[in-house]
Amino acid sequence: MALSDPRVRDPEAKKAMDTRLARVEGQVRGIRRMIDEDQTCEAIAQQLSAARKALDRAFYEMVSCMMRDEPPSAGKIAELLARFG
16 A cells, blocks of 8 residues: 555544543453453443444544545545455
8 A cells, every 4th residue: 555654643633532542441441340240241242342333433533544644546445444444
């Protein structure tokens, strides 16, 4: 892939991403605690799904960052999503 090396430069965007990832980190700690406490598989799966969705949102924010820094062609967008998605 020939994209330049885009970075998150906006301090507010960095703070928002850090906050988002801290929440995911907390969710994962909670899931580990649920497993340790022998909670139901359904309850754990529900929390895993929520954490996965939160990570997906963070992922798509990073992809959009790459696209904003250097807008790629439609083929590059497909390549980005196939590579990282």
